[in-house]
Amino acid sequence: MFSRQSLEALSDILSDDYFGPLLHTLVLGTDHLTTDLPLEDPVPFEMQMEAPAPCEEPNIDTTKYRTYLADQNNLLSSGLAVAYLSSIFSKAKNCKTLIIDDDHRAWGANFLKRETGVYPTTTLNSLESQDFIACAFQTILIELTASGLRIETFQVYAGCVTVPINPEILSPCPVLQLSPLPFATSRTNLALAVDSGDNYSLDSETFESRVESRSFHKISQALSLPCLQTLSLSVIDCTEDDLSWIFQNHRKSLQYINLDTVNIIQKGGTWNSLLATIRSQMQLRHLSIENCFQDEEDITVHGNEMIPSSISFQFRRHLRP
Template sequence: MSDIDHLSPEIIPMIARYLESRDFFNLRLGSLYLRDSTFALFLKLYFRTRTHMLSRHSLMKLLDISHHPILGPSIRSVVITTNHLTPDGLSDEPYLPTWMERNVYPIDKKRYREYYIQQNSFRQSGLDTTYLSEILANAVHCRTLALADRDQPWGAAFLERETGVYPTSSMENEYSKIYVQQVTHVIIAAATASGVSIEKFELNAGLGRAMNPSVLRFPELHRIQLPWAATLTSLRLLMSPNYDEDPHVWSKPLADFISLFPRLEVLDLYFNRRLQQAGFQALSQALSLPNLRILRLGGFDCLSDDLLLLFGIHQNSLREVVLNHVGISTRLDGSWQKLVTMLHAQLQITKLEIVGCNVDGHLICLRKSDLSLSAQSQVLGETRQLLYV
């Protein structure tokens, strides 16, 4: 028996959490006592959040895990990434985190073509939706579903070994744009078919790969009762409308999608391309969420009157507001002071953060958890700039 075997079962996981994966697995092989003492940590680190791509190989592994009597119920979050193969064999290696060690494999064009055909067949047959629906139905404690690229998906390294090319998550070419749109629809369809009680949903491709809001056009969803509409309380979206696109064209499907979930309490809505005033105005006029408590917005230009409208619609429920890199124009009519007065007098805001924003070109940074804005409103009205942290 080693010295570590003499430690209490509470101390061992505290040490093990700092080990690299290979060392952690070797530790668990040391004895039955070490295995049992680290079992809860093992589930937390490797099964609580599962990150996969929409390939047959990746989803089949997740399906096997979901059927397991212990591992399946341990899943709390399912993250699907946009990684995929493309007709031209595009590699996404420059986008990977710099800390991630990469092996270089010889490119096998024949194998790549085979897996590319399999990917298309898997998507066209609808098996991806079927597999993911069953996975979510089996993962009875799963409460978070996301489309994101924050981690390396299980199965991507396998495809790199097989083909010599790491599957891309780029959305630059037309094939990739269509594929990511299909992935989004698969996730929505699977969540709906599975009947899972999703509480948090995220569409956040990240790293400059945000999707166009038109992807969220689901007219058929308004004709059915979404099982997860009654349970979803948190929604995070990163969107990227085209510069030359009519704001009324893209804002409607975005607002319609958000409105599918009337019980939303938390809305994070960010734009990775600078959204013009007309775009946010169209969106602010269309949003109405009766239970909204926390609103985080970023990446757009707007009139302060548009914020007044949006906050006013939600004044009965709104408690926290975060504005990140927002350009606010007052049209020199004092409406910024009206906005501050509303935040102080009409809304029951308990937390306000204004980070990296500007009002008529002047930097505004405000971070306050216990609001007392009456004195600040006079300063803001006179100087139009404040640095208060």
């Protein structure tokens, strides 16, 4: 997780002559403490699904909790996180995959549970949490870029099952203004599970009407990875043009496309038109479309002629032929 103790431990492990070279995949969790004490012990979504536990009010050591909260906030404000990440990325010579994930209990979370009486949270239900994750995310990208580490797979799954990371967290990042990115030519796999909706209801824990696609539009225009082979997009509101732009901008290398819970917004184009574009202009090996929508309605595909030939193609759920 993004804490001083976890980053120190990871840096020490990477310094080891035996264990250091064995790191090929690095997963950074979004676990963090918040100013408001939790009313119940936070549980990552994946753990809730595997073994749901009854909610009990935690017995929190307030003094220790506040101490670790101050330490967490100082990690970013003091520049200490920059120093740790610089050291980590400089040693992780064999790391090819970077994942930001909130579905599992991060390394270091159990330590905070023992110390404070409560686990850190992974949700983004407050502006404080969103600001912390945005700052941490941008710090990670900046240091990754500065290191010159040539990762091949970059995946962002944080928040996609609760309050998804908004692309606004990505778009202001100065790293994305660099052209080309130092690791752009080595990237062959990209997965983003984000949400472009600006409004959501905290009371019902469900999203309100999501029709704004400005944020994802910025990502679609900025994305340029010459060697990208696999692209996975989840929980996104967008236009046909946004998707078409990404696909065609990477058509020379792109072979596998996976779309899950993608909604083409009202007056934003159609899936039929997008499939026709893919059929005529793309040379894919595999196209997967699962749980996707047209203006929040089930997809209607008119005729098999829209389905690209010579590729493995699958629809799942919410499809009306």
